[in-house]
Amino acid sequence: MATQNGSPTDSKAPALNVLVQYIKDLSFENPNAPRSLGNHGGQPDVNIQINVNARPLPNEEFEVELKIDGSATVAGSTLFAFDLVYGGIFRVRNIPEQSLQPVVLIECPRLLFPFARQVVAEAVRGGGFPPLMIDPVDFAALYQQRMAVEAQRLSTAGQA
Numbered sequence: 001m002a003t004q005n006g007s008p009t010d011s012k013a014p015a016l017n018v019l020v021q022y023i024k025d026l027s028f029e030n031p032n033a034p035r036s037l038g039n040h041g042g043q044p045d046v047n048i049q050i051n052v053n054a055r056p057l058p059n060e061e062f063e064v065e066l067k068i069d070g071s072a073t074v075a076g077s078t079l080f081a082f083d084l085v086y087g088g089i090f091r092v093r094n095i096p097e098q099s100l101q102p103v104v105l106i107e108c109p110r111l112l113f114p115f116a117r118q119v120v121a122e123a124v125r126g127g128g129f130p131p132l133m134i135d136p137v138d139f140a141a142l143y144q145q146r147m148a149v150e151a152q153r154l155s156t157a158g159q160a
Contacts, residue, residue, distance in 0.1 A: 012094055013094060014093070014094045014095050015091070015092070015093040015094060016090060016091075016092055016093075016095075016103060016107060016108070017090065017091040017093075018088055018089075018090055018111055019061065019088075019089040019090065019091055020088065020089045021086070021087065021088040021089075021112060021115060022086070022087055022088070023084070023085075023086055023087075023119060024065060024085040024086065024087045025083065025084070025085040026082075026083070026084050026085075026119065026123065027081075027082060027083040027084075028080065028081075028082045028123045028124070028126070028127050029078075029080060029081045029082070030079075030080050030127045030128065031078055031080075031081070032077060032078060032079070033127075033128065036077070036078075036079045036080070036128075037128045037129075042074055042075070043074075044072040044073060044074045044079050045072065045073050045074070046070065046071070046072045046132070047070060047071050047072075047073075048068065048069070048070040048134060049067075049068070049069045049070070050066070050067070050068050050137055050142070051066075051067040052064065052065070052066055052067075052105055052109045052139065052142065052143075052146075053065045053067065054104045054105060054108070057089065059091070060091055060092055060093050061089055061090065061091050061092070062089070062090050062092060062104050062108065063087060063088070063089055064087065064088050064089075064090060064104060064105075064108040064109060064112065065085050065086070065087045066084075066085070066086045066087070066109050066112045066113060066116050067083075067084070067085050068082075068083075068084045068086070068116055068120060068134070069081075069082070069083050069084075070082050070120070070132070070134075072129075072132075079129065080124060080127050080129060082120060082123055082124065084116060084119055084120055084123075086112055086115065086116035086119060087112075088108060088111070088112050090104070090108050090111075092104065102140075102143060105139070105143050105146070106139045106140050106142075106143050107139075109137075109139050110137075110139050113136070113137055113139075117133065117134050120132055120134060121133055121134075
């Protein structure tokens, strides 16, 4: 039995480790500045889309990407738009095969999200607006939606 941080560890115990996290791509647009920075007379309509992608790497590692796209508009005029791909490399050990996909597509983005949220907030603030604090995301629900869409696609393909 090995020790880690002074406590015993079981080499067969499930483990999820964040090895590195990073901004892979970041774009912020303020197309109507400086007009967009003044009083726009109302609450902006904020639209945010979040997607998760993952790909296996050697040595029980996965690259997980959290893609967040968003924009704010008032009366059809764009205040700002952003696009962030925030990634991380995770080592996943001793996870049963049937649990591997949910761990990678739910738990890994859950760990990345607070950092990606902060990047977005700072980019929006740097663009001259109040920081945009994205509400917490239910990655389990996103995963279930993704699996439902995939099941539908497979059943439709099987009928063709």
